[in-house]
Amino acid sequence: MSGLTLDLLLLQIVTGVALGSIFVLLAIGLSLIFGxxxxxxxxxxxxxxxxxYLGVFLYGLTKNFWVCLVLVPLGIGLLGLVVERFLVRPLYGRNIDDPLLLTFGLGYIFVETVRILFGLNGIPFSTPAGLRGAVDLGIGYFPLYRLFLIIATAVIVLGLWLFIEKTKYGLIIRAGARDPEIVRVLGINVSKIWLLVFGLGTGIAGLSGILAAPLQAVTPEMGIPVLAEAFVVTVVGGMGSLVGAVVAGLLVGIVVAMTSLFAPEMAKVSIFALMALVLLVRPQGLFGRPGLMS
Structure with a gap:
């Protein structure tokens, strides 16, 4: 602790923001679909x-990371459209546990399919050449790719906010989330809006996957731990709240980073302790609406 300085603390906070960026993207997709x-x-x-995995495959074909950043969310989003149309949609109006159990089983099917196609071992995904190295932030050197991750997440969040708040389709999405029956009365096909939202949410999840790939090995099981962390972020922020997803994602990332500095063995536990603390004070989460799960 004698080597602890203000610069080190600030650098660790920036590290937490970079980690939280992945949490933000995952939680936004979850909150969008649930909301x-x-x-x-x-x-x-x-x-x-x-x-x-799609990013690894496409990068092997194109050798262009930027092209992959465009194609991956489109490909995963298209898969999400198929899942919503043929598997999830028949369960609308039924008990909330039915689509939960369906997607739970579907996740295992995806994992086993990837194991069959790509094997059990992880696949390394190198940091793109133009994003390697470190930059001096004035408080210390910080990996360039992690800085790119923060900026990319900010751009995605801003773009999503503009789409939802400033466009006609965003207005329909917000209205459908509040009262789908009224939207139907106005002659709008709510089913198409649901399809769009599910595809958008899964596309953002796919994008977060390729963005996280250079930071860890690409394995069939890589989605299991982040799913638990994403749900923690979503619960802390409030189920269905996009603002909550952003705030909670950054908060969780900073908590993990700071805990790693002072007590590394408690880093994973810290996010669940944070969730418990928030739920004791606000059962609906920081920005959630009471009774949304009922």
Whole structure:
């Protein structure tokens, strides 16, 4: 502790923001789907893993990371459209546990399919050449790729906010989340909106997968731990709240980073302790609406 300085603390906070960026993207997808469809998507981690594997495959073909950043969310989003249309949609209006159990089983099917196609061992995904190295932030040197991750997440969140708040389709999505019956009366096909939302949520999960791939080995099981962490972030922020997903994602990332500095063995436990503390004070989460799960 004698070597602890203000610069080190600030650098660790920036590290937490970079880690939280992945949590933000995952939680946004979960919150978007739940807030509109009231579907607890337990296959979200599998879509995250699928984005990483699709990124590895496409990068092998194109050798262009930027092209992969465009194609991966489109590909995983398309898969999400198929899942919503043929598997999830027949369960609307039924008990909330039905789509939960469906997506839980679907996640295992995706994992086993990837194991069959790519094997059990992890696949390394190198940091793109243009994003290697470190930059001086004035408080110390910070990996360039992690800084890119923070900026990319900010751009994605801003773009999503503009889409939801400033476009006609975003207005329909917000209205459908509040009262789908009124939207139907106005002659709008709510089913198409649900399809779009599910595809958008899964596409963002796929994008977070390829963004996380250079930071860890790409394995069939990589989506399992992040799914638990993403649900913690979603619960802390409030189920269905996009603002909550952003705030809680960054908060969880910083908590993990700071805990890793002072007590590394408690880093994973710290996020669950944070969730318990928040739920004791606000059972609906920081920005959640009471009774949303009922």
């Amino acid at each position: 509109m469809l009231t579907v607890v998507n337990f296959a979200h981690g599998a879509f995250f893993m699928g984005g990483a």
